[in-house]
Amino acid sequence: MSEGVGIVEPKTLALKLPEGGYRLESGGLLKKIEVLYEECGAPMRDDNVIFICHALTGDAHVAGVRPGESKPSGWWEGMVGPGRGIDTNRWHVICANVLGGCSGTTGPMSINPDTGKPYGSAFPQYTFSDAVDVYRMLLRQLGVKHLAALIGGSYGGLQVMDWVTRCPDEMDKAALIATSASLNTQALAFDVVGRAGITEDPDWNGGDYYGVGDGLGPKRGLSTARELAHITYLSRELLEEKFHRNLQQSFVDAPPEERAKRDAQFKTYFQIESYLDHHGKKFLKRFDANSYLHITRSMDLFDAGARYGGLDNATARVKAKCLVVSYERDILFAEWQSKDIVRSLLRNDKSVSYAHLEAGTGHDSFLTDISDLSPLLGGFLNGRRVKVMKWQERLYRNITRMVRRGARVLDIGCGDGSLLNVLKKQRDVKGDGVEIDIDRFSEAVADGHDCFWEDADEGLSLIPDGHYDVAVCSDTLQEVKNPRGLLREALRIADEAIVTFPNFAAYRIRLTLAFAGRLPVSKALPFKWYDTPNIHCVTLKDFRELCKADGIEILDVRAESRHPLGKLLLALGFKNLGASRIVARIRRAAK
DSSP: OOOSSSSSOOEEEEEOOOOOOOOOSSSSSESSEEEEEEESOOOOTTTTTTEEETTOOOSSSSBBTTTTTTSSTTTTTEEEEEEEEEETTTTTEEEEOOOTOSSSSSSTTTTEETTTTOOOOSSSOOOOHHHHHHHHHHHHHHHHEEEEEEEEEHHHHHHHHHHHHGGGGGEEEEEESSSSBBBOHHHHHHHHHHHHHTTGGGGGGGOOOOTTSSSOOOOOHHHHHHHHHHHHHSSSHHHHHHHHBBBBBHHHHHHHHHHHHHHHHHHBBBBHHHHHHHHHOOOTOOHHHHHHHHHHHHHOBBBBGGTSSSSSHHHHOOOOEEEEEEEEEOOOHHHHHHHHHHHHHHHHHHHHHHEEEEOOOOHHHHHOTTTTEEEEEEEEEHOOOOOOOOOHHHHHHHHHHHHHOOOEEEEETTTTSSSHHHHHHHHEEEEEOEEEEOOHHHHHHHHEEEEEEEOOOGOOOOOTTTTTEEEETTOOGGGSSOHOOOOOOHHHHHEEEEEEEOOOOOOOHHHIIIIIOOOOSSSSSOOOOOTOSSOOOOOOOHHHHHHHTEEOOOOOEEESSSHHHHHHHTTTHHHHHHHHEEEEEEEOOOO
């Protein structure tokens, strides 16, 4: 990994507010707003600024070394830096602490200009949109007129959702990671219990605990809220793997008087309890209880569709090219919530890619397990120079001939996007892809295509009926468990489909089996029998029979062979015997 962005100086900017102060959506007034922010990377230009919205208890320090520190401490250090997913050789990165926070931006701990004391209970209620507007005012004062990209995960992703729907002209791209359009009921429940732990702690004192005692206020309540939240950040499987029912030996071996005290408090000796205790106490050193209350409440109340009468009305406003990412075993922001955003964007014909990453470590994967996210996000942001090779044009020649110019095409099993690149060059199509291999998916996204991480065997539920002119299944039919289901899905989402597959009735295969007694290995079938992706042996005759049985009309068939004898057999009309590969154009038969 590269050396990183080096020393990053935190900066504070006093916003230029309207006369009398900034009026919040709830009606409250802030007469003074200061924002703490950090910036790093390439010199700022009109076209290279990326703004990152931090997570719930994050701050502006996204990457780099703080003054006085000896090593990097940014919360997304592995993602932001030279040559990393967010490449600071190219991009100028800005991150700021949120309104209501406790890391430098105006919040409950800040001095109320009317009293000369910390706001405490007097800090006004604010909405997500208020917080986003503070970011927007900051950027305007910094001279940023337009964002190349807006990125956020979790709580930060919700802010991105507000921003792209409410102010759609202000960014070119948007990445919404491990997030949703609004919190699900379970996530709301965790927050409700966490806030109750704080407000029912007698040391909270209604929010006016600054200057009282040690000034830290409801330590027990805040620690408990953090412990509860921390359970939701890791998957059940990861917690089981890390701790199981293992005991904390230092407690087991403690003197009898310590054990008695612990027993009287109904404490246990499990490692998981020690782990949560540690994180709860650690949190007290860097976060404020009132900020936690304000931030979580604003998050709970946010609903991207509420302002516009529904999510579809909200996403209809989006102009940015979007990337939506969910994570396996995320109990806070489930996969279905990300898919709801994607489906809504697709219904409004917006540019969106969707990936579901299988890190399996839970919600915090976007912070801690970025090996797949980093190249994916980097490709989405940077793009790459697309070069179509002559051999690719020859390989896809018959598919290209079947696609009309300007058509909207979905390539099911698109791989690295090479077919889509050919179709774009030769037919000027709007091409999207479906791919389940995340490395190849990332390459297709880097080429500028919208892609969807879906298993064709499980159906293409993200995609609306009739969304495309043509669906292409290029060498996919023989690799899926349910070929009939794939054909049905292809003709549900598109008017026509183009299907290609290796023809297992070709003369070379027959001869190899007849005389060598072995399955062939060739350019058309380059795999040994034990590691082939082909789980069905399809022939042209079999394909015709399947189409007839399922009410599918075959509009055109192109039979391909690279070998002289195969070409001769094709010329004589023996397609099933001569073809090593079949390209067929189909549609639903008229009723």
